[in-house]
Amino acid sequence: MPNIEVIDDPEKGLLDTLTPLPVLPVSSKAVIQDAADGLAVQSGVHEKRLELALAEAKKHPSSPTKPKRRFSRWVTFQLWLTTYRKFFIFIITLNGVGLLLAALNIWHYPRRYTGAFILGNLIFAILMRNEVFGRCLYWFVNTCFAKWPPLWFRLACTDIMQHLGGIHSGCAASGFGWLIFRVVLIFIDHKDNHDAVLITGVITNIAVSISIVSAFPWVRNTHHNIFERHHRFIGWVGLLSTWVFVVLGDSYDLDTHSWNPDGIRVIRQQDFWYVFGMTILILIPWFTVREVRVDVEVPSPKVAILRFERGMQQGLLSRISRSSIMEYHAFGIVSEGPHAKYHYLICGVQGDFTRSLVNEPPTHLWTRQLKFAGVSHSSTLYKRGIRVCTGTGIGAALSTCLQNPDWYLIWIGSEQEKTFGPTISGLIYRHLWPDRVCLWDSKARGGRPDVIKLIKDAYHSWGAEVVMITSNWQGDRELMEGCKEAGIPAFGTLWDF
Secondary structure, three states, rough: OOOEEEEOOOOOOOOOOOOOOOOOOOOOOOOOOOOOOOOOOOOOOOOHHHHHHHHHHHHHOOOOOOOOOOOHHHHHHHHHHOHHHHHHHHHHHHHHHHHHHHOOOOOOHHOOOOOHHHHHHHHHHHHHHHHHHHHHHHHHHHHHHOOOOHHHHHHHHHHHHHHHHHHHHHHHHHHHHHHHHHHHHHHOOOOOOHHHHHHHHHHHHHHHHHEEEEEOOHHHOOOOOHHHHHHHHHHHHHHHHHHHHHHHHHHHOOOOEEEEEOOHHHHHHHHHHHHHHHHHHHHHHHHHEEEEEEEEEEEOOOOOEEEEEEOOOEEEEEEEEEOOOOOOOOEEEEOOOOOOOOEEEEEOOOOOHHHHHHHHOOOEEEEOOOOOOOOHHHHHOOOOEEEEEHHHHHHHHHHHHOOOOEEEEEEEOOOOHHHHHHHHHHHHHHOOOOEEEEEEEOOOOOOOOOHHHHHHHHHHHHHHOOEEHHHHHHHHHHHHHHHHOOOOOOOOOOOOO
């Protein structure tokens, strides 16, 4: 049994050498359930560790009014100008120049084949959000570039894969711009076009515009259900109207002002195959939707732990819902590995859906069997790393450390074992304790640590190449600014995708 060193200063939370911090232990009456085979482990010895931690916290209480760190504007700007925004600006600028040249009648090709620019942008937008494409991209990069290339190259790979949403947003907005341009051309040449083509074009514009507006960050983050209903269902209406718009537009002969019922003409147009590809990409994830059994553990009113059959790779996220098509919510997957018996989702109570998991635990939930990859899925690219999380962020962080012995976990929270229960505690004690984990119980220790300094010391002591952070918006921003100023490569929670 390793000796437990008590932290002298709970505000700093650091020793001269990187040492696992004492954690809030499991009570002697509590049972730590092994996530793989249900082994029970008694932990009465840990009560003494709790008493030591509490005693030290009382002796050295932290200041609740710790001054906020100030970072240079250059650091703040660098973090604002993410690869997401770089992708978005580049794509919007490129399409904007093309659209301007077409509007001025300098570039004639887009005026004749506007549909290719509309649908080409939209299919790329959908592709960037497709689970199959994302998993294949991560698999290719993780397989070909794990550990051996220069660090800057591997960091760039992670940065690009994390911010594919910038391509999604940029292409969707650009496609909408070209769609408006197309409808304007039809209005100008109204005498040569049929009313049905014009009407379906307007309907498609309205549907796409609603879908785009509903995906704005402030709508997504504050009104998730509104975002999902409009972005998904109005998006499907937009897809259907796009089919009608393309078929009608390609079937109407502008020279003879008559309909050409020959379907061969339609399928020979590139517009048809663009829409066909869009449809396939949208449908693929829905073919994997299944209703599955779930066991719910409610260790506290703040959290529900969902247990599902079969193990998972690290760094994946799962979408779950009580309905087959409505209100899907994404959570990080906790698993000991692909061959484990179970995987878990940690659902913190934040809204109606997560509250219902605690108040009315379900026996079955709907989920997509094809999981999508998060930034942690690229952790295999690095030789050693630090995984930092606060509160329920442990759900997205824990698997990386469970499945990779070269990753170190820093978890900041309040009464973690009491809040998150024996299942999660058991996984940590079994696989990470005491050499690869630093648990900080802010309630037992009298306050939060200096997380930036904690990360710096852990980064150098562990010999890490990268830090990955999962926290709330304010915490993520502060930690990312601190890492940037210290020259530590770090990836935080993505709030603008």
